[in-house]
Amino acid sequence: MSHDLSLQGVFTPITTPFDEKEQIAHGKLCENLELWNRTELAGYVVLGSNGEWVFLDESERMDVLRTAREAIPPDKLMIAGTASESTAKTIELTERAAALGADAAIVVNPSYYKSQMTLPVLADFYTGVAERAAVPILIYNLPPATGMDLSADLLVQLSHHPNIVGVKDTGGNVTKMADVVRRADPSFHVMAGSANFLYPSLAFGASGGVLALANIAPRESVALRRLFLEGKLDEGKALHLRMLPINLAITSRFGIGGLKAALDLLGYYGGPPRRPLRPLGQEKRRELEDILRRGGLLA
Amino acid sequence: MSHDLSLQGVFTPITTPFDEKEQIAHGKLCENLELWNRTELAGYVVLGSNGEWVFLDESERMDVLRTAREAIPPDKLMIAGTASESTAKTIELTERAAALGADAAIVVNPSYYKSQMTLPVLADFYTGVAERAAVPILIYNLPPATGMDLSADLLVQLSHHPNIVGVKDTGGNVTKMADVVRRADPSFHVMAGSANFLYPSLAFGASGGVLALANIAPRESVALRRLFLEGKLDEGKALHLRMLPINLAITSRFGIGGLKAALDLLGYYGGPPRRPLRPLGQEKRRELEDILRRGGLLA
Amino acid sequence: MSHDLSLQGVFTPITTPFDEKEQIAHGKLCENLELWNRTELAGYVVLGSNGEWVFLDESERMDVLRTAREAIPPDKLMIAGTASESTAKTIELTERAAALGADAAIVVNPSYYKSQMTLPVLADFYTGVAERAAVPILIYNLPPATGMDLSADLLVQLSHHPNIVGVKDTGGNVTKMADVVRRADPSFHVMAGSANFLYPSLAFGASGGVLALANIAPRESVALRRLFLEGKLDEGKALHLRMLPINLAITSRFGIGGLKAALDLLGYYGGPPRRPLRPLGQEKRRELEDILRRGGLLA
């Protein structure tokens, strides 16, 4: 079996909407997807970090995937987050996600026992999952959460597996990302994990991005890639620099609470995150509004 | 409500035994506990890091607690690991653990969204859990897993909560631990999270320890503390230095696979860890045997 | 006074040649410069990290600057490394470098007392130096050496000083670099400190680079920038990926000993570094040869 999944393009790692009681708001999820579906996004990551998957139990995770798949048209990919610390559980969740119509699964590496997550252990983990999975696997390198940075050597080795399709890299180490592009199997996709560095990453051959920013600015996110590919470098640079403070605000600075507040401000449903995460306070909400306004997303 | 739980003494963070198919071996769990029960251990942490809790699903976690409670006599404390990234889930698991007879719950901090886990967010998390819990809460600071180090300021603030009983600190920062001893509520227990630094920590007033070492050397672990309290400093130092290479082997060097191999070598049931963790290979097993022999645990 | 120094282009942070007794080989320095002078390099950093300045005493530093200035034609800039932990000494060395004909001075931040090097302290340091300097100051951010990463806020603040001309940033954090481009005074130059990330950095407006690679591949280094500016993106990407393993070899992998060995292999004078640094051993030298050959620098 060899995957023929193309990850060229920009994907949104969607939020999971909660109501005021922190319960999943399935209707709001559909409404958001309807808005995003009108754009040229290549697809969605459902139950990624912006989807607060770590706060959902297994049945909730499956419910979200079911709802999302119904609202995502066939021409847009649904990549399901199916990670778990345990190999067996990751295999099981990936199986269930595939049965619910996921086109691929994205799997962050186990990281609780960091010192024991050596290259061979992680290679076995991903190979074990990929061999049992009915859908292609996208590796998820997420140093801000895992406290680990998957090495170029590991990624290059895994790139040759027929059912491993690429990496979403959130670390921002463009030296390593380019090294992976250079050494990996040609079918392997290196995806920028943030709008902080998607645009410069295109210069060395990143296939696209999975961008928190695409939740609130899907058209601009898609344009970042298109402008580069069309060689409109001045325009591309200007858009990159215009989006940068917005992206910093909804990620490192204000976190999920900030991203959801921005959704609310821009006509989507944001709502509260689950505790211990918190909604954005009034003062920060005003700061965020300013940032969105100066960035041209808000009138 | 104010806790009257004394954490003076040495506790074993027990392993969760699995059979060859990586299923929970409840009988083996009981057999191990019967051996440990004959010692002067003050109690057990069930479902801590050495218990591979991150690989167990919720029902398995409850099953392990049930089995353990039956095998643990009333004069020894059972501290149940009930952590989850979500506040609500942590509260729920703590409730269920209390219903199963846990004397206290140990809760590692949420760490997936590290940059958002500020002091007030973590203070709210622990306070929220403690207020709803039917048993006292022991904070679990575990930098090797979480990639975060809970600050003295946070611990001191939480020490005044009537239902927060102490901290198991695995970071090994003795400056910080002493600062917490100095500034915390007098009822708050600072517990060394490793035999690497229990012995020197007693010098500034640590109450005791929760030691992986106590799985395989419960009597020596208890003796470390007793010798210091009795002022037998030469003997205590010698024992500390004798145990150190063993403890390094079963923790940072060989991990859970090493700890379980040591259990097998010393008359307990070790068995395999769950994947992605691995059993110790032959060569390392021989190295470990040497270390145990030189440390006087193996004839 | 306001600088009119343009740092558009590619600069070589040249090595300091030593003879077999580790004494400065002034003749070899001139010979190397004669070779480099034939290229389109914009200029040189003399006594940067690749120049092993930390191993030279003050009079040696001045001797190297004197020799270099004589060998560097007026149409190429000479940027002199004048750093010291002490503010007063940095001012003094900058004065002397200017008197010897340096066009600018590059100053790595003091970092021995890291915890005390707060934003205001570093701002005062650079402002104090810039105000007394007869030539413009280029900030040198060098996390691999200093263990610190100068913040965007500091760089943006300093960018408005009329005598601070830019930053050579070796950290590789393209998010931060773009943020500085966006927020800094328009006259401020953000220079990539390594060929690892010069090429992608051009996408967001880096002015150029100060590249160890330019010691051994000056034409390719200049071409990286030219290809991007001309919009020859496929060619540029290919060159970037071709140079990457070479650059990794002569920097993070084999260090100064590797860079000097490569110089020797490519018709320049390399020679030994000063101790404690070491010349490359035979085996690694062969590896390096292979890498240079595969990268097309060696026939």
Added chain:
Amino acid sequence: MSHDLSLQGVFTPITTPFDEKEQIAHGKLCENLELWNRTELAGYVVLGSNGEWVFLDESERMDVLRTAREAIPPDKLMIAGTASESTAKTIELTERAAALGADAAIVVNPSYYKSQMTLPVLADFYTGVAERAAVPILIYNLPPATGMDLSADLLVQLSHHPNIVGVKDTGGNVTKMADVVRRADPSFHVMAGSANFLYPSLAFGASGGVLALANIAPRESVALRRLFLEGKLDEGKALHLRMLPINLAITSRFGIGGLKAALDLLGYYGGPPRRPLRPLGQEKRRELEDILRRGGLLA
């Protein structure tokens, strides 16, 4: 040659006094030493980190050693800081220090080229220095300045050199320190580099300490060790906890400026540090006074 230098006891890493123009105040240096000489301090480290050696040029360094030696009686050791990034320069400075009467030299490891400072390179560095030195060498492990932590393996290897006498370890990793005590040559001294962890370090066999605190509280510093050795553990613990906030204030919190302000407050000469370091501001000076008062050093 085999050293017979005993480093049992407590040493003061003395400050270098400057006058208002930041010039060395030799008279004040003597006056301070006269006060310290009346205590049971085992000796002094001159030109350590608290001595701001990185701000002094070579001739200033020699001048300070000359003055200090004249003011230090023969029964107290003078350990001279002779570090430099270069092996040859370190050898030269050590020679000159020995000629000026130093009893030993303390040498922080080169750290500018961190990635190249591998175990064999550092072993060669220290061996090379020790073999040429007329006085014994004390290794100086200083992670807060160097951004590196010398490994137990390196220290154990070097411990067998007849002219390497011990390590001053400022990292605070008590696990590693005990591992070095256990594995090193019996003649090798492990010295706590801070009052933050001297007291607990005595439990596993540290020989003594080199303590910033001993500048302002020499008698208490000496007592910390004596109380432990006499088995007065309650008294020792109380003194450790009483000194801890003071030590945190004059090191990590307020830095050299804080230490010098404390000297001024306590009847010694402090004076200003050299720039870029700064004297303590008024508000922090009041905070510091409070801390000294609550710690019983100030009436």
